[in-house]
Amino acid sequence: MASDPLSELNSDEQVPERVVEVFRRLFPHYTGPVYRRLTATQVPGWDSLTHAELIMSVEEVYGVLIDPASAFDYADLGALLDDIRRSSM
């Protein structure tokens, strides 16, 4: 694990293992790879409610709160991770 937990969000390619763990727990019917450009239509059960669960779980992993007004604007998983990173600044 990196010394600064948030630094692992800086990668433009990788989804941190802790986020992958959250993702697997919330979407047990999805068995494919978890990558930054993954979108809701590719994942069974990724609806508004599980989207909110995903955001809250990732917030708790990194100890940050994102702006709820933008919480449903993300085009893909990477956009959520970028917002988490920005929220910590």
Place this chain on the structure above:
Amino acid sequence: MITVARAAGREILTAAGVRADCRRVAGGLHRQGVRHGDVVLLFLSHQAGLIPAFLGCQWIGAIPSFMPALSPRQDPEVWLSSHRALIDHVSPAAIIADPEVRDLLADGRLPVLSLADLEAGEVGGDDHPVAYDPDGICVLQHSSGTTGLKKGVALSYRAVLTQIESYGAALELTGGETVVSWLPVYHDMGLVACTVLPTVRGLPLVSMDPFEWLVQPTRVLEEAAEAQDALVWLPNFAFNHLARHARRLKPDTGLGGIRALINCSEPCRPESFDLMLGAYGDRGLRPAQLQTCYAMAETVFAVSQSRLGAPVRRRRAPGPGRSPELLSCGRPLAGLAISVRDEDGREVDDGEIGQIHVRGPSLFDGYFRQAELTKTRLSDGWYATRDIGFVEDGEVFISGRLDDVIIVAGRNLYAHDIEAELANIAGLKPGRAVAFGIRNDQTGTEDLVILAEAERGGDDTLAGPIAERVRERLAQVLLVSAREVVVLNPDTLIKTTSGKISRNENRRRYQLDELKSWRATP
């Protein structure tokens, strides 16, 4: 007083402010040619102007109807196409819409106005609203979630005001309560219980954005704890969502002063109440604060309401075997009669299961411009609800549905609509798909499952791409994500003796894992 509580800040509207904004909207609509009896569709996201817009229509005798605004995750073109048939059917005289969809909705046939434009106008116009006809249409409430033509439930002023009077009596309102809500106003619970009721009864309203609530669920409890004698209506899944995130509640928040959290619009489940009490018992939440309501748009809203201040009764449905425990939905409102009938239409005894029929002064007048559909549901003053249940000691218990309705997070999705939407997915055999709901005990709502037969000549390598196309269609058109899309070998789905595909039998075989499928691996 209305408080619009958003993460970015609070906005407070006084009665005088609402009245002035309402008159501006009324004046603007009148200048655009909207007249008494015309329908106005409101495609508005959560904002302070919702109530003035609604009342502004009624000020000049027009008929308002809230519609779902464009969701942040929805394709604008798909959103528009899902409403086009309804707009053509209703033929509104005007549309009031958020600025970002105004151009999209404008096709030159009718004025499409933004609320900002209307509210910026002169107050002008008449000092008083037009005299209303008690039997005139007060509001059109559209059913949610279907892709076909939504049913417009036409509600008269008499029905709405009777409901507010009798529901207020059932709740034993004193005038000191505050309504706290995150519910969308295009839903009957959000519109009637959380907008019309406080407006007519003069109760303060604290209104939150539905999407903000999803990611900050405990805020509704914090707002309710700060308000006086708060009343909060919630669909069943919201109890589970709140219980899962109890640790987010601010440390100094005590819930003992909340008047009631009322479970409505999905089957009310005892285990969801137990989860809430387990999660918030140490914050002062008591069983007597968790209440239930049986409601539908066709009766304006409530049919029955549990007695506030006492724990809700629990009972198992009659019949052989050990059936699931049910929560009482309380006694029918004054003036509303309930008749439970068997398959032949004969009334059954107390404690026996049948279809619930309702009659009374708050019943709707029919589905808007859908006379044939109205005839199938409304007969001799009785409305056939399609809900299955029983009455015991005067209290109503609901145990299921006759329709193939899948209720996902408070939204009614009709299986036949979903199946029709899958008729032209590349790789699937047209007309050979079934949709059904599977209970999810963790979320407290239902998950959608799709079984669909592949076309002949393919192989299981096509399952993944076909399933992805199905998911894409469901997400874009219905804003729903299936728990599982199972692509089946051709000729796998079971038919009934009349040749129709059997949802019940195919669901049973799915649950027993008996289907020979190309399981889609995303």
